[in-house]
Amino acid sequence: MKSDINLIDDNGKRLDGRGIDDLRNIKIEAGVLHRANGSCYLEWGGNKVLVAVYGPREAIPRHTQNSLRAIVNAKYNMAAFSVEDRKRPGPDRRSKEISKVISEALEKIILTEQFPRASIDVNIEVLDAEAGTRCAGLTAAGVALADAGIPMKDIPAACAAGKIAGKVVLDLGKEEDNYGDADLPVAISPRTDEILLLQMDGHLTLDEFNQAMDYAIKGCHIISEIQKKAILEKYQPKMEGQ
Amino acid sequence: MTVVPVIKRDYICNLAKQGKRVDGRKFEEYRKISIETKVVNKAEGSARVKIGNTQVLAGIKMDVGEPYPDTPESGVLTTAAELIPLASPDFESGPPQEDAIELARVVDRGVRESEVIELDKLCIEPNEKVWIIFLDIHILDYDGNLFDAASLASLAALSTATVPNKRFELGEDYPLPIREPPISCTSVKFDNFVVIDPSLDEDEIADARLTVATDNNGDIRAMQKGLNGSFTREEIQKVIKASLDNGKEIRRQLSEVTGK
Amino acid sequence: MHDEKREIVFPSQILGDAKSNKAGKGTFIENGNIISERLGILNKNSNYLNVIPLKGRYEPVVGDFVIGIVEEALSAGWLVDINAPSPAFLHTEEVPWNVDFGATEKYLNSGDSLMAKVLKIDEQKKMQVTMKDRNLFKMNDGNIIEVEPSKVPRIIGKKGSMISLIKKYIRCRIFVGQNGRIWVDAKPENIERVKQIIDKIESEAITFGLTNRIEELLKKDVRNVQE
Numbered sequence: 066m067k068s069d070i071n072l073i074d075d076n077g078k079r080l081d082g083r084g085i086d087d088l089r090n091i092k093i094e095a096g097v098l099h100r101a102n103g104s105c106y107l108e109w110g111g112n113k114v115l116v117a118v119y120g121p122r123e124a125i126p127r128h129t130q131n132s133l134r135a136i137v138n139a140k141y142n143m144a145a146f147s148v149e150d151r152k153r154p155g156p157d158r159r160s161k162e163i164s165k166v167i168s169e170a171l172e173k174i175i176l177t178e179q180f181p182r183a184s185i186d187v188n189i190e191v192l193d194a195e196a197g198t199r200c201a202g203l204t205a206a207g208v209a210l211a212d213a214g215i216p217m218k219d220i221p222a223a224c225a226a227g228k229i230a231g232k233v234v235l236d237l238g239k240e241e242d243n244y245g246d247a248d249l250p251v252a253i254s255p256r257t258d259e260i261l262l263l264q265m266d267g268h269l270t271l272d273e274f275n276q277a278m279d280y281a282i283k284g285c286h287i288i289s290e291i292q293k294k295a296i297l298e299k300y301q302p303k304m305e306g307q
Numbered sequence: 308m309t310v311v312p313v314i315k316r317d318y319i320c321n322l323a324k325q326g327k328r329v330d331g332r333k334f335e336e337y338r339k340i341s342i343e344t345k346v347v348n349k350a351e352g353s354a355r356v357k358i359g360n361t362q363v364l365a366g367i368k369m370d371v372g373e374p375y376p377d378t379p380e381s382g383v384l385t386t387a388a389e390l391i392p393l394a395s396p397d398f399e400s401g402p403p404q405e406d407a408i409e410l411a412r413v414v415d416r417g418v419r420e421s422e423v424i425e426l427d428k429l430c431i432e433p434n435e436k437v438w439i440i441f442l443d444i445h446i447l448d449y450d451g452n453l454f455d456a457a458s459l460a461s462l463a464a465l466s467t468a469t470v471p472n473k474r475f476e477l478g479e480d481y482p483l484p485i486r487e488p489p490i491s492c493t494s495v496k497f498d499n500f501v502v503i504d505p506s507l508d509e510d511e512i513a514d515a516r517l518t519v520a521t522d523n524n525g526d527i528r529a530m531q532k533g534l535n536g537s538f539t540r541e542e543i544q545k546v547i548k549a550s551l552d553n554g555k556e557i558r559r560q561l562s563e564v565t566g567k
Numbered sequence: 568m569h570d571e572k573r574e575i576v577f578p579s580q581i582l583g584d585a586k587s588n589k590a591g592k593g594t595f596i597e598n599g600n601i602i603s604e605r606l607g608i609l610n611k612n613s614n615y616l617n618v619i620p621l622k623g624r625y626e627p628v629v630g631d632f633v634i635g636i637v638e639e640a641l642s643a644g645w646l647v648d649i650n651a652p653s654p655a656f657l658h659t660e661e662v663p664w665n666v667d668f669g670a671t672e673k674y675l676n677s678g679d680s681l682m683a684k685v686l687k688i689d690e691q692k693k694m695q696v697t698m699k700d701r702n703l704f705k706m707n708d709g710n711i712i713e714v715e716p717s718k719v720p721r722i723i724g725k726k727g728s729m730i731s732l733i734k735k736y737i738r739c740r741i742f743v744g745q746n747g748r749i750w751v752d753a754k755p756e757n758i759e760r761v762k763q764i765i766d767k768i769e770s771e772a773i774t775f776g777l778t779n780r781i782e783e784l785l786k787k788d789v790r791n792v793q794e
Contacts, residue, residue, distance in 0.1 A: 098362070098393070098394075098447065098448045099360035099448050099450055100360075100394060100395050100396065100448055100449060100450065101393065101448075102622075102623075102624065103622070111348055111349075113346075113347065115393065115447060116393075117392075117393040117394070119392070119396050120624070120652070121624055121652040122396070122624070122652050122653075123652055123653040123654070132691050135652075140392065140400055142391065142400075144347075144364075144366060144389075144443065144445050145366065145368065145387065145441060145443035146347055146349065146350035146353065146366025146367065146368045146441070146443050147347065147349055147350075147366070148349055149349060149474075150368075150370070151368035151370060151441045151443075154387055154389055154403075154443065155402065156400075176595075176604055179626075180652055180692065181690075181691045181692050182652070182653060182691060182692060182693075183652035183653065183692075186392065188391065188392050188393040188400075190391060190393050190445070190447075192346075192347055192364060192366075192445070193347045193348050193349050193350075194349060195348075195349075211577055211578055211605075211606045212606065212622065213622060213623065214605060214606055214607075214620050214621065214622035214623025214624070214717065215605075215623070216578070216593070216604040216605050217578040217579070217604060217605075218578070218579065218595070218597075218602075218604065219578060219579035220577065220578050220579055254579075255579065256579045256602075293577060296577055296606060297575060297577075300575050300606070300621060301575060309648070310636050310637070310638050310648060310677055310678055311678065312636045312678055312679075312680045312711055313678040313679060313680065314680050314706055314707065314708060314709060314710060314711065315710060315711055316678075317708070318709070318710040318755075318758070321755060322755055325755065327755070331759075
């Protein structure tokens with residue numbers, strides 16, 4: 066099966082025509098929901114993600130409150146119709162794990178000490194899935210948090226790199242995720258390059274790992290520019306009285 | 308839950324005494340409706356409906372499975388709704404509460420009882436294999452009147468869905484066979500005023516709610532009364548009339564978008 | 568100092584160096600740089616670099632006038648929603664009436680709206696409000712308009728100029744809460760008109776020439792009504 070699919074052709078082009086360090090198409094829109102305090106809609110390749118931020122608001126139930134700072138509750142959820150085989154609604158173990166690592170990444174970057182006993186709720190809905198949904202979710206969450214006016218040290222950006230057909234590549238697509246040799250999602254604080262989220266599965270040599278990290282971090286920086294542009298696009302026209 | 312201030316309720320009722328609504332609409336007028344189909348690639352059918360600021364996304368997934376024992380040659384429809392916390396500060400995460408369940412069941416009945424889907428054309432092998440249709444309703448932004456938005460999104464998704472024969476190696480894909488759908492229209496009552504397509508404010512102070520689904524012959528296909536207030540016979544007649552009038556216009560809009 | 572250029576900044580944006588500038592509101596210092604922690608407008612005020620938030624929940628400050636909605640009557644007071652991360656407490660000693668212990672429901676109940684002032688905030692951000700200040704009362708009529716708390720200063724205007732402008736052309740009582748709630752009492756048509764004006768101010772808050780445009784709009788309305 067693996068040998069049936071030529072993930073990289075002789076010209077160095079991947080299945081969708083990308084080069085080894087090309088990102089899929091990304092489109093970001095800030096402030097798309099009416100009720101949420103902050104929101105973001107993001108398309109990344111075939112991924113469609115919607116994020117809503119509520120907060121800071123009272124953390125409920127009471128026993129979850131932290132008297133020194135806000136708790137960050139990121140909830141990653143895939144819509145039943147977002148995947149090839151319908152997914153039963155409700156969080157499965159994978160969703161719970163992704164929710165946890167995203168919450169932890171965001172906790173580092175949000176200035177939570179400003180809101181003791183509160184919670185900042187980040188709801189990530191994957192509406193259409195095509196590899197790299199956690200990076201898409203975290204990237205959209207960064208924009209939604211800024212849109213909500215939450216104070217942060219930086220706007221987090223996430224991107225994955227991986228290895229396919231023996232070569233390290235940036236931003237795995239669907240078949241590459243399924244038939245590749247390694248997957249490395251990374252999230253950073255673009256200003257300082259601090260790593261906020263890091264997971265890896267597959268097989269990489271130390272050199273390959275370093276190369277993949279370089280690719281992923283470079284990808285994050287490109288994405289960071291797209292995030293900032295999306296935010297300005299939302300608020301800049303208001304300045305000119307349109 | 309956020310508490311609705313008493314003076315807000317009084318204000319809405321005072322306006323209603325003068326025949327007005329907070330957003331300037333008439334009692335029998337809908338907000339702007341927009342319908343977009345084929346919005347999710349992975350789904351066999353999908354639609355996003357906006358009524359005012361309320362946004363609902365419906366997705367159709369299909370799978371091959373066993374028929375119900377009492378309908379061995381019929382496809383199966385199963386409907387679920389999620390009031391995801393994304394859509395409102397008052398929605399909690401977790402298994403569906405009674406509001407979500409009622410919503411799913413009302414939409415399901417609207418589709419099922421009116422036989423919108425030609426389930427008898429979805430048999431693959433009698434008694435053994437039929438098409439199972441999963442209709443999943445995702446509320447994205449709650450600004451009043453979830454029932455109509457959910458219903459319309461479901462119909463739009465079904466009307467543009469494709470049976471994924473190819474993926475299951477059963478032949479070529481073909482459009483999901485459907486019939487003319489009945490259109491759902493919801494009204495709420497507060498004090499003695501009945502308005503159609505409630506905004507969030509109106510939903511929050513509603514004492515009673517009535518959803519009426521009508522077809523293109525002017526017949527009634529489904530009804531659901533909700534909340535713990537009551538309606539008079541006269542009020543019900545008025546609601547039916549408003550539902551028929553608006554239903555016609557919404558059906559036309561749906562038809563324009565889906566081409567059916 | 569009126570700022571000619573209104574620049575939008577976002578979290579992580581470097582605003583200036585910490586040697587020649589001072590870190591104001593909405594900023595933090597790292598590596599000798601003053602950095603924005605929020606999405607907002609850059610404001611330079613006598614060497615201080617401040618970021619005025621464009622959006623965000625209400626963050627209570629002692630002395631703020633707010634509009635509260637009673638959530639629950641307890642025996643020693645009431646829990647009041649003031650649009651902050653948690654409800655504030657209103658003690659029976661802090662209201663204009665003589666309330667016996669346990670008789671709180673006679674005076675204020677869930678859903679009642681009131682004007683209050685933020686009295687105390689402790690280190691855990693637990694808040695207390697008071698109604699003991701002139702002109703604070705429980706509201707029985709009118710309507711409450713909700714706006715982004717960050718837009719309240721613009722709605723009030725410099726030294727109350729915007730609110731005075733509205734009151735000049737439309738007969739109404741207005742109380743603006745710092746917490747993004749505005750109470751308007753007037754004839755229903757006038758409440759509608761005030762809401763439209765406030766909505767417009769909110770959506771165009773950061774543009775230039777807003778006061779003039781609002782005045783034009785108000786004048787036009789009056790002419791229409793008189794015709």
